[in-house]
Amino acid sequence: MTMIFAHRGFSGYYPENTMLAFQKVAEETKADGIELDIQLTKDGEIVIMHDEMLDRTTNGSGLLKEHTLEELKMLSVGVNIKGFFPRQTIPTMREYFEWLKTTKLITNIELKTSIFEYEGIEEKLIAMVKEYGLEEQVWYSSFNHYTIARIKKLMPEAKCGLLMDTWLVNVGDYAASQGAASVNSRSYFCLKEGVAADLHKHGIILQAWTPNDEELMQQLIDAGTDILITNFPDKAAKVIGR
Template identity: 40%
Template sequence: MTLIFAHRGSAGTHPENTMESFIAAEKCGADGIELDVHLSKEGEIVVIHDETVDRTTNGKGFVQDFFLSDLKSLNASYKFKTFQSFIRVPRIPTLREVFDWMKGNQLQCNIELKNGKIMYPFLEEKVIDLIREYQYEERIIISSFNHYSLVHCYQLAPDIETAPLYSEGLYMPWIYARAIHAKGMHPNMKAAPDMIIRGAIEDGIAVRPYTVNKKEDMERLIAIECSAIITDYPEKAKKIKKQMMKT
């Protein structure tokens, strides 16, 4: 059965990587959320996609140059004007805040380490320590485009699932995934034809393509029982899945 992961939360309808977006994903029945992490100036794990705050907030500059208190002062509703007038302005959350909220649900969480351009010191250790603190080992998938980082995560915590992100076509990528001790793989949807998805699943490797937003792509992937899809529109995906299960 194909699981539905909400990409940066319900990013198609809510400000991405905010608690508002994650809560919306839970309410619509998503099976999991996907989020991105960087480190603040003092080393706090913060949830934001880009290396800078420019695109998703009303601030400017690199995440690593802001203290957490300064990041918390920014408005993270960037393009969603309807959220800018709310009593509670969407903010950049910490991973700890997300984990606290997860105590009240059973969602899985895909944490993408954003350390491809900036090598944050001890990012892997900090994330894994927090997972251990909350005992979320069975609920977490760690992914990254930095596959060296994923191998390091495996060395630190072989019991926590890792999954390489990639955007180009690979030959028999499930063999590569096994080579780096990953239990899953997260390809760009365009690099994941049905043949590749079926080959990986048959070999015991979970496949969760990103970012699946079109109805016809959702239907195709659900029909072949892809492990999961990562989408900006989890509510739409859940409705399509429900309709397909009836037929």
């Protein structure tokens, strides 16, 4: 059965990567999990945000990594979304984990280490996952496959996904060589004939981002995609028949 992960929370209707968007996944959808993004603050705290720059989603500006947690908490998140919501701030990983442990949701954490590697972020994250006892609920992914290698070294049993934004030949062989549990790719690559079968032959699952159209969701399911990472988990549930 195809699984549903809510992309940056229930971001089709609520400000992305906020506690509100995460909570609404549990309250209003039948999603199996949440996908979110993490970075490090200037003072070494793990926070949840997609962009390296603050400008698009907050009322701040500049690079996230050049601000302390205290400075970041003064900002409001969701300024790019129309509608009326309670004021949201950039969540910390600890805030999220305190909430996650009250649910049964899986969380796919994307480490945003493609532009800035955020030295030590892997160690900090794994230590926190173990502290909260969330080993079974947390999966990991990154476009930086060196990051995935570090995660696997720290926690060999970790479920890791290789994020891809390209056409990769022999993707099953490559993913297996990295000990990956999944390949997380753009929808169009997931639709390529033979990709899902190649991965499944190696015991690796295929995750597609970010299908928000119901017709595309059905095409991905028909092609053998295992997980839909979507802004609209409510639409995905309708397509799947939940």
